[in-house]
Amino acid sequence: MHPSPALSQIYLDANATTPVLPQAAKAALGAMEELFGNPSSSHITGLKAKSLMEQTRLRAKQILGSGQGKIIFTSGATEGIQTAILSALIKAKASLDPNKQYSLLYGATEHKAVPNSLAHWNQLLEIGAEVKAIPVDDKGALDLDFIAKEVPNALMICTMAVNNETGVYQDLNALDSCIRQHNPEVFWMVDCVQALGKRPLALAQTSIDYAPFSGHKLYAPKGIGFVYIRDGAPFTPFIAGGGQEGGLRSGTENLPGMAALNQVFAMLLAEQDTPFHSGERLEHYRQQLAQALLNAFPTLVFNHSFDNSVPTTLNFAVPGFSSKEIMDLFDAANIRVSSGSACSSKVTRSFVLDAMGLPAWQSESAIRLSFGPAMTQLEVDQACERIQSAANALGNSCLTLSTDDVSTDKKPLNGLVQLKSGSSCSWIYADQQSKQAVVIDPLPELGQRIDTLLQCQQLSPIAFIDTHGHADHVSGRVELAARYLPEQTSDHLGWPATHQITEIGARPAQSLSLGQLSLVKVATPGHTKDSISLLLCSAEGEVLYAFCGDLVLMGSLGRTNFDSSCAKQMYNSLKLLHSLVGDNTLMCPSHDYNNEFTTSFAAEFRVNPLLNEVINGTITMAQFEQQKARLDTHLKDEAGSEIICGAYTGGCSKAKVKEYDSQTLNQQVGSSPNLKLLDIREPHEYALQHELGTLGQKTINVPMTRLVQFVQENQLDREAQWVLVCRSGSRSLVAAQALHRLGFNNIAHLKGGYALSDN
Structure with a gap:
């Protein structure tokens, strides 16, 4: 693939x-310069x-049918x-029965x-109500039976018209009928x-009391929104001051934002010459994008039904790939999607999909693709083409299998690969000359990826x-062994019964040939009693x-409080391993x-x-x-949580490494001809985009x-100058800290990565 x-x-x-539409931006600029x-x-x-403000309000009322x-x-x-919650709860507090337990309901x-x-x-407000989540079914619909049961004791119920993650x-x-049948007085937002x-x-x-809206979700600028309040619903100003908005919301009005909103509303109300499309057209766009995704990723699953979701949102997951991996891939292809709500970008799984009862892998791998109602056919066509390009890059990196058996863009794999699922590691060593490989500690979550890699690279596993x-x-x-080595006889860990006998450290040992x-x-x-270390020589x-299992972990030693553990044996094993591999073997x-x-x-x-004392004999x-x-008493296993296999013996603080921005990096490259740039993104990302201006010529992937x-x-070259680069600077910082820990003292990284590079 050519980038x-x-x-x-x-x-x-x-x-x-959303981007601000040109018409809305022009209106906002006019309100800043003239009006x-x-x-x-x-x-x-x-x-x-x-007058402009009131015209905007009038158009909003028309669109909302606010009466x-x-x-x-x-x-x-x-x-x-x-504003809505404060208004409702202040009113509710005035008539609380001290002998009654109340609730506040919201959709899960x-x-x-x-x-x-x-x-x-x-x-x-010291109300003391119980905040309760209303369950949803597997399609995301609220449980009306739950509402019927709980709403009689509710002070307020909050639902949403359209979900931001699934549409x-x-x-x-x-909902209106259910709520009012069981509690005509409850406040509803x-x-x-x-x-x-x-x-x-x-x-x-409807009997909806409050309905908040945001401008920037529909082509207006950030910083402008509005809220509907039903006639007769209680209201308490959230912001007091100069009495603007008839005393309901103080503060000088955001007229440029209103001007932009006014233009957006005008285009929404227009029957002709409007950038906004009908639901039928938007549905056509969704079907086109959905088909493009399925063509690119045949095993992809959608996380919601199209029957009860707006056509502008597609939430999907690709088996075998985390949401971050797909995000990184799409970002390298200059496709912007998200892994869920943008307001919670650090969350690793979707609480929305969890509430819908979807499998954990779908929640952890969820990607949200969303477009606005002003999307154009050209943009959809370009998106579909780019999605396929991104998928092709995965195939060229041997992360997916394409129908093409041979691709000249596939780089032969030779050496060690580390794959991770959570905190667990699988290791693959490929010998390109012999076309053989060995897989160590294969995780079930990575089985498909390992299988794909072996097939794509046409490698024959020895074990x-x-x-x-x-x-x-x-x-x-x-x-995996049943698929690739059905005739091989092995012990319970997979060590083949047929092997050679070699000598290591003046003692006989079993071995396998790998090229x-x-x-x-x-x-x-x-x-554990059955723990082994595998030394690749x-x-x-x-x-x-040295593939040492959980004998030695980074900053830790493997725990020895399992039934099959023995600290005395670990003591001897640590000494033995050190005698065989020395100080510097990885x-x-x-x-x-x-x-x-x-x-x-x-x-x-x-x-x-502690390890130091063991090896030094003190x-x-x-x-x-x-x-x-x-040490092991510090390990607390909890149901449903990852079992930690080692207690830390010391601190785990990260080293502070040197950071460059694109400007200072350019200067450093000019004055340090031996400086090397290390792009640590995966090959499919690198293939799609690796330009750092003139620096791109110096980049090694x-x-x-x-x-x-x-x-x-x-x-042997730890003093060399390396600057690590990735998409955002997050991965490069982690990798730089790890390399510094291993003695690479002149390591640095590009803060902000490609995302903030001005080249």
Whole structure:
């Protein structure tokens, strides 16, 4: 694949925010340059400004069908939510029965702004109601039976018209009937942010008391929104001050924002010459995008039904890929999507999909693709083409299998690959010359990826081996071995019955041939009774890598409080392993809890005093057993949580590494001709985009999955100047800290990555 340095942006994250339409931007600029008056002023300039404000309000009322209800302009939906909840709860508090327990209800898939605000005002106003989530079914529809049961004791109920992650819409008429049948007086707020321009609204025909809206979700600027208040619904100003908006919302009005909204409303109301499309056209766009996604990723699943969701949102997951991996891939292809609500970008799974009862992998792998109602056919066509290009890059990286058996763009794999699922690691060593591979500690979650890699690279595995019986997961070894090595006889860890006998450390050991290399098995019990270490040795006998299971972890030693554990055996195993591999051989454990990739005895001596004492002989076996028992008491296993396989013996603080921005990096490159740029993104990302202006010519791609091999190959060149680069600067910082830990002292990274590079 040939990278395109100038891929245009394909923006498919409209549920997070939208670009301002040119017509709206022009109107906002006019309000800043010409119609800039204060609506509270009584002179002509002020009167014109007020006229614009009232015209915007009138058009909003037309679009919402608000009847006699009020429209109050706000800074956005969050302020509207606060206004609604504060108004309702202050009114409710005035008539509380001290002997009665009340509740505040909200939909389980509601934007977090709602339950968080309910809890905030419930505490601040000392109401003491129980905040309860209304369950949803597997299609995201609210449980009407639950509402019927709970709403009689509710002070307020909050639902949403359209979900921001899935696009699922609620049946507002059915909700209205259910709520009012069981509690005619309860206050009802409906978050309508994602409904504007996508669903018909006739608020005056409902008993909805409050409905917040946001401008930037529909082509207006950020900082402008509005809230509908039903005629007769209680209202308490959230912001007091100069008495603007008839005393309902103080603060000088955001006239440029209103001018933009006014233009958006005018285009929504127009029957001709409008950029907004009909629901039928938007549905056509969705079907086209959905088909493009399925063509690109045949195993893809959609996380919601199209029957009860707006056509502008597609939420999907690709088996075998985390949401971050797809995000990184799409970003490299200049496609903007999200992994869920943009307001909670650090969350690793979707609470919305969890509430719908979807499998955990779908929640953890969810991607939200969303477009606005002004999307054009050209933009859809370009998006579909780009999605296929991104998928092709995955195929060229051997992460998916294409129908083409041969691709000249597929780079032959030679050496070590580290794959991770959560904190667990699988290791693959491929020998390109012999077309052989060995897979160590294969995880079931990575089975498909391992299988794809082996097929794509046309590698023949010699064995699938576990370093011990794992307490925290079921091995993926059996399934892979049944597929590739059905005739092979092996022990319970996968070590083949047919093997060679070699000598290591003046003792006999079993080994396997891997091309010109050999894989030597060494019994290293302690963490478990059956623990082994696998030493990959060169033809000259040098140990290149030690796959040590959970004997030694980064900053830690494997726990020894399982029924099959023995600290005394671990004491001997640590001494044995060190005698065989020395200080600097890279150890590749089964777990990596802090994204440190690999370690060595030398690196561990700096942070692991207990290990240091064992190897230096300053602690007896009995003393080690006592100290190890104390360490393991810090491990607290909880149901449903990951089992931690090692207690940290010291601190785990990260090193501070040098950071460059694009300007200072350019200067440094000019003055340091030996400086090298290391792009640590995966090959498919690198293939799609790796331009850093003139710096791009100096970039070497070493993906994080191959970082351990890079360390091994450059152990004698640790003083070289390396600057790590990735998409956003997050991965490059993590990798730079890990390399610094391993003795690469002149390591740095590009802060902000490609995203903030001005080249």
